[in-house]
Amino acid sequence: MYEWRKLNAKERAALISERIQKNYPHHRPPHFYDVSGSYHIVCSCYEHAHIIGLSPQRMLDFTHSLLTTLASLHVDIFAWCVLPNHYHILVRIDNLKRFMVGLGRFHGRTSFIWNGEENCRGRKVWHSAADRFIRSEAHYWATLNYIHHNPVHHSYVEKWADWPYSSVHEFLETVGKEKATEIWRRFPPRDYGRGWDDPAL
Numbered sequence: 132m133y134e135w136r137k138l139n140a141k142e143r144a145a146l147i148s149e150r151i152q153k154n155y156p157h158h159r160p161p162h163f164y165d166v167s168g169s170y171h172i173v174c175s176c177y178e179h180a181h182i183i184g185l186s187p188q189r190m191l192d193f194t195h196s197l198l199t200t201l202a203s204l205h206v207d208i209f210a211w212c213v214l215p216n217h218y219h220i221l222v223r224i225d226n227l228k229r230f231m232v233g234l235g236r237f238h239g240r241t242s243f244i245w246n247g248e249e250n251c252r253g254r255k256v257w258h259s260a261a262d263r264f265i266r267s268e269a270h271y272w273a274t275l276n277y278i279h280h281n282p283v284h285h286s287y288v289e290k291w292a293d294w295p296y297s298s299v300h301e302f303l304e305t306v307g308k309e310k311a312t313e314i315w316r317r318f319p320p321r322d323y324g325r326g327w328d329d330p331a332l
Contacts, residue, residue: 168223169209169265171274174238175217177255182245184215193241194296200237204230209271210278213296214285219278221271227262234260272318275302280320 176182183193194213197220201208207223224230242256265271277284279302282294291299303311 168225169271170222170224170227171263171265171278172220172222172234172260173217173263174234174260175258177258179216181215182256183213183218185245185249189245190215190296196237196241200233204233206230208298210275210302211298212278212281212294214282214287219281221265221274221278231260231262269318272314273320273323276315276318277320277323 184190190213197213197218198208198211201211201220201222205225208220209223210219210221212219222230238257238260242254245256246252246254263274265274279291279297279299282288282297283291288294291297292303306314
């Protein structure tokens with residue numbers, strides 16, 4: 132099992148730097164356009180197993196594959212966060228059904244590769260993909276804050292910016308720390324996720 136907590140500060144900084152230098156597809160600058168067609172998608176590993184987080188390299192490779200896949204599906208990416216056993220994305224989608232089919236194919240490819248690497252053919256890797264329609268500007272910003280706060284929520288890090296597998300670095304670079312703090316104060320997640328984002332994740 133991959134444990135971020137075991138890495139020292141130098142190792143963490145190196146991972147953050149590597150992820151940023153990979154030139155991954157960037158999300159759209161984080162400002163609100165229109166709630167129509169925007170969704171918060173949560174995808175979890177089966178039985179909360181830390182399959183994504185087997186190693187730092189797998190986390191990096193998965194992050195790249197996820198963002199590349201989202202770009203190929205022609206969605207606007209507003210925020211994202213990858214954790215050892217699940218991930219969150221905030222995206223604008225023209226056709227949810229078609230998007231879910233594409234995401235399902237992506238999950239199938241990752242399952243096949245990982246099960247081959249671990250000699251676990253037939254293992255169920257993914258549990259489900261839950262989607263929630265964004266209903267308002269307040270809902271949008273609370274969702275974005277929740278996604279960036281998720282590694283803190285699950286006690287992987289103490290600060291958002293310490294987690295390398297997230298759009299938080301581009302977000303802070305775009306809006307600045309002062310504006311990000313203002314957005315957090317105006318749209319705190321509060322009980323966001325209760326009942327569907329299991330604390331055991």
